[in-house]
Amino acid sequence: MTDYDVLRVFCGPSGGHGNQLGVVREGGRIPEPERRQEFAAKLGFSETVFVDDPERGAIDIYTPTLRLPFAGHPCVGTGWLLDVPELVTPAGVVGVRDDGEFTWIEAPADWAPPRTLRQYATPEEVDALAVPPPGEWVYAWSWQDESAGRVRARAFPGRDDGIAEDEATGAAALLLTAHLGRALNISQGRGSQLLTAPQLDGLIEVGGRVRLLTDLPGR
Incomplete structure (x- = not known):
């Protein structure tokens, strides 16, 4: 193996x-x-x-x-x-930096594959969504606190490959940040956190915490 x-x-x-x-x-x-x-x-x-x-x-x-x-x-x-x-x-060269807690990458939003950004009125509506059938790639989101840039999101790849819901999706966060034109603090899936920040050169930073798993069976 x-x-x-x-x-x-x-x-x-x-x-x-x-x-x-x-x-x-x-x-x-x-x-x-x-x-x-x-x-x-x-x-x-x-x-x-x-x-x-x-x-x-x-x-x-x-x-x-x-x-x-x-x-x-x-x-x-x-x-x-x-x-x-x-x-x-x-796609090209991706900048990387680490600030001690978060690792950040920097890339243009147009590198992200197309996604349907579907806004809902409340986080509760997003939480209640059922997984849609395969087909359209949907990033469902709502504001948790618009003034603070806090977003609730879930991602449904729409592929028939066993991944019904994507727990945390940096490319979709890039697209949403470009669409809204502001920094975001995204709570996605069961409890993942993604931070984003548009840059003056048109690139967008996406950052998050990373942990190494060392106790998986069968490795």
């Missing part, structure tokens, strides 16, 4: 929740795209990262069914794990 690390990305204030991420540090052990796709499907995380050059931060990102040129929580998690100032993705 190929060695891999498992992280939780965008953890809540207590260090819980977050979205699980698989990272294969020695990506050269699985160089072929079709084998990487098979391995990502076998792990079953919403995304799995293959590190092709740890010093340059060159990475390759897969969901269980497709390869992504860019994704938010894989970049935040891998940036934290490799402790590098930037990551090289097929």
Whole structure:
């Protein structure tokens, strides 16, 4: 079995929740795209990262069914794990910084895949949503406190790959931040936290807490 690390990305204030991420540090052990796709499907995380050059931060990102040129929580998690100032993705170079509690990435919103941003009147409406059938990728959100930029959100990828709801989604947070044009503090899923901040150069920062899981069975 190929060695891999498992992280939780965008953890809540207590260090819980977050979205699980698989990272294969020695990506050269699985160089072929079709084998990487098979391995990502076998792990079953919403995304799995293959590190092709740890010093340059060159990475390759897969969901269980497709390869992504860019994704938010894989970049935040891998940036934290490799402790590098930037990551090289097929979409371009992603800036990375760490402030001690949060790891931040910087990228343009147009790198994020299309999502339907669907606003609801209250957080309770978002909480009550049932998982929709496969099809449309929906980021459901409402204001918790508009004056403070606090948002309640849930993410439904709409894919038939076993990921009915995405616990924490950096790319969708990028799109929502670009849409609203302001910094956000997003509570997503069961208790994950994502912070965002538009920059003067048109890029957007997305930040969150990262934890390494060391007690998973079968690794």
